[in-house]
Amino acid sequence: MQGAAGKMGHTLIETILDNPNCQLAGAFDLPTSVAIGQDAGAFLGKSTGIIITDNIEQAIEKSDVLIDFTRPEGTMTHVSLCLKHNIKLVIGTTGFSESQKQTLLDASQKIAIVQSPNMSVGVNATYKLLEVASKILKGHYDIEIIEAHHRHKVDAPSGTALRMGEVIAKAKGWDFDQTAILSREGHTGPRPSEGIGFATVRGGDIIGDHTVMFAGTGERIEISHFSSSRSSYASGALLAAEFLATKTQGFYDMQDVLAIQLTKARGQAKSGLTSFWASPNLEDAAQTLQAQNNALIGHFAQTVVETRDDRSKHLDGQADMSARLTKNLRATLQAATHQLETGQVVLATIGSTAPFVGLFGTVWGIFHALTKIANTGSVAIDQIAGPVGEALIMTAFGLVVAVPAVIAYNFFGRFIRTINKILEAFAADLLHYFGKN
Ligand SMILES: NC(=O)C1=CN([C@@H]2O[C@H](COP(=O)(O)OP(=O)(O)OC[C@H]3O[C@@H](n4cnc5c(N)ncnc54)[C@H](O)[C@@H]3O)[C@@H](O)[C@H]2O)C=CC1
Ligand SMILES: O=C(O)C1=N[C@H](C(=O)O)C[C@H](O)C1
Numbered sequence: 414m415q416g417a418a419g420k421m422g423h424t425l426i427e428t429i430l431d432n433p434n435c436q437l438a439g440a441f442d443l444p445t446s447v448a449i450g451q452d453a454g455a456f457l458g459k460s461t462g463i464i465i466t467d468n469i470e471q472a473i474e475k476s477d478v479l480i481d482f483t484r485p486e487g488t489m490t491h492v493s494l495c496l497k498h499n500i501k502l503v504i505g506t507t508g509f510s511e512s513q514k515q516t517l518l519d520a521s522q523k524i525a526i527v528q529s530p531n532m533s534v535g536v537n538a539t540y541k542l543l544e545v546a547s548k549i550l551k552g553h554y555d556i557e558i559i560e561a562h563h564r565h566k567v568d569a570p571s572g573t574a575l576r577m578g579e580v581i582a583k584a585k586g587w588d589f590d591q592t593a594i595l596s597r598e599g600h601t602g603p604r605p606s607e608g609i610g611f612a613t614v615r616g617g618d619i620i621g622d623h624t625v626m627f628a629g630t631g632e633r634i635e636i637s638h639f640s641s642s643r644s645s646y647a648s649g650a651l652l653a654a655e656f657l658a659t660k661t662q663g664f665y666d667m668q669d670v671l672a673i674q675l676t677k678a679r680g681q682a683k684s685g686l687t688s689f690w691a692s693p694n695l696e697d698a699a700q701t702l703q704a705q706n707n708a709l710i711g712h713f714a715q716t717v718v719e720t721r722d723d724r725s726k727h728l729d730g731q732a733d734m735s736a737r738l739t740k741n742l743r744a745t746l747q748a749a750t751h752q753l754e755t756g757q758v759v760l761a762t763i764g765s766t767a768p769f770v771g772l773f774g775t776v777w778g779i780f781h782a783l784t785k786i787a788n789t790g791s792v793a794i795d796q797i798a799g800p801v802g803e804a805l806i807m808t809a810f811g812l813v814v815a816v817p818a819v820i821a822y823n824f825f826g827r828f829i830r831t832i833n834k835i836l837e838a839f840a841a842d843l844l845h846y847f848g849k850n
Contacts, residue, residue: 414440414480415472415491417465418448420565421482421505421643426453428647430461434708435651439472440465443487473500478654484567485509492520501657503650504528507572518664525660529667530572532649536623537667539638540580543625546636547584549810554627554634555604556581561614561622569613570595573623578609581625632803634810658706678709678753679828682835685710689839695721695847709749713839716745717847735848742840749836753829774807 414429416422417440429435440453444467454461466472469491473479479495481488482505495502504517507530517528531537547556560574570578575593582589587607594610604610614622621640626633640646649667656670685707692698695718702711720741721734732740781800 414453415469415487416442416481416483416506417453418442418446419482421646423456424643424647425480425482425650426461427457428644428651430454430457430459432651433712434655437461437463438476439463439474441467441469441472443467469494470498473498476500478503478657480650480654481506482650485513489513489516492517495524496520499524501525501654501660502527503653503657505530505532505646505650508568521662521664523662525657525662525665527653527657527665527667527670529649529653530576531621531646532653532667533638533640533645534649534671535645536573536638537649537671539623539636540577540668542636543577543580544584546625546627546634546810547581549806550627550629550634552629553606554629555606555608555610557610557612557626557628559612559614559624559626561616561619563618563620564616566615569615570611571613571621571623573621574611574613577623577625578611581609655708679832679835681707681709682832682839686835686839689714709836710839712745712749713742713836713843716741717843721847735844738844738848742843746836746840750829750833753832772808772811774811775804778802778804778807 414422414425414437417426419442422440422442426437426440429437437453440463442448442465446465446467448455448465449467451465452460453463453465473491473494478501479491480503481491483491485506485508488504488506488509492502494500501524502520504526509517517526520526529537558570558574558577560571562571578593579589582592585607587609589609592605592607592609594605594608596611596613620643622637623639624635624637626635649670653665653667653670656665685702685705688701688705688707689698689710692701695714699711699714699718702708702714705711717738720738723737778800781803785800
């Protein structure tokens with residue numbers, strides 16, 4: 414963990430300590446940091462045995478993946494060390510120059526890197542919404558991106574706002590560098606129609622708000638994402654670290670990470686079962702699965718070992734093996750399902766709410782058309798066309814957003830059900846084999 418004493422450093426350390434798939438191997442920060450020499454978990458009142466150091470080589474030598482949430486100049490140093498020690502990198506830092514971005518791309522020829530200005534599942538789903546909105550709002554809608562962050566943030570516009578602009582420019586077929594208006598001051602003249610405006614707010618402890626405004630004539634549409642905690646960034650960063658386990662080189666972003674999670678889980682479930690049943694005993698099985706980085710099946714093997722060895726006097730330890738194993742396997746199954754379903758909540762929410770946006774548009778348009786008819790007492794086509802046209806745009810928008818979300822939800826849902834069935838059958842087999850003694 415690089416930037417261990419920072420805001421993201423703290424959230425990441427807390428998230429790593431709670432994640433059975435990850436282990437904190439080292440923690441680094443600048444020599445000027447007051448945290449140097451402290452236990453990495455001290456801010457939580459916990460002892461991790463990992464001391465925050467300013468010696469980068471010492472911090473990374475036992476690591477598989479380096480997670481960097483620092484500053485661009487720090488990341489550049491860390492990249493060269495990762496190249497030297499062949500260590501993978503998850504980069505959350507923002508504010509890179511073009512030449513620094515090129516350095517990262519060059520490094521990815523030799524090591525595997527995930528870089529994303531925003532690691533949260535919600536923001537990555539928001540990019541998709543922006544892509545759809547940019548494509549269907551073809552008339553004269555001016556696009557403005559407004560972002561707000563805490564008073565300590567040093568780069569502007571935020572990396573997320575810039576990425577949102579890039580997504581919109583790509584969907585519109587515009588050149589981002591030609592169309593981005595990163596700031597405004599003085600006599601700016603009228604706004605160009607092919608332009609993506611940016612506005613930056615800095616204040617207090619705002620974690621991260623982003624709103625994209627499509628401002629038309631007589632109406633505007635806004636798509637927003639608000640962070641209420643840094644934990645969504647940290648969970649995304651750990652998903653990215655796990656994603657890198659099977660990669661040796663290449664440049665990836667969170668879209669790659671989120672798309673591949675379920676495919677990976679299905680492969681892990683199948684190959685893990687083969688390894689488990691081919692092992693001579695439980696200990697060997699647990700070790701093999703750990704060596705294969707197969708946390709999905711590994712947790713089940715570990716659950717059986719721990720339940721068998723639990724001779725404690727509290728209620729849990731007194732019940733017979735079958736009862737204890739049933740209880741513990743159920744908890745392991747629930748944890749695995751919860752992990753697999755990350756992202757489904759977002760898709761389900763989009764899929765279920767977007768049609769109502771469309772329906773609301775239809776009702777609104779028809780209401781206005783009827784009001785006009787009632788006020789004038791005549792049924793002229795020009796009085797109906799405007800409101801009904803608007804209603805149709807809203808309806809189409811609702812459907813265009815909802816339909817892909819529902820398709821994705823069903824597609825991923827099928828995947829999750831398949832994996833769940835494999836895990837349920839495995840848990841039942843484990844109970845059958847090991848529940849008796
Ligand atoms: N990708 C994502 O999801 C997110 C990205 N970020 C980005 O992560 C970075 C860090 O954010 P925060 O934790 O809020 O900042 P922070 O200022 O709270 O923490 C940064 C830490 O990095 C250390 N640091 C500074 N310069 C360094 C250098 N040259 N070498 C090594 N360490 C150095 C500091 O001592 C500090 O402990 C920012 O660029 C921010 O924009 C923040 C949140 C989410
Ligand atoms: O500095 C922050 O805090 C954040 N930075 C990232 C960015 O620049 O987009 C992500 C998030 O918005 C928080």
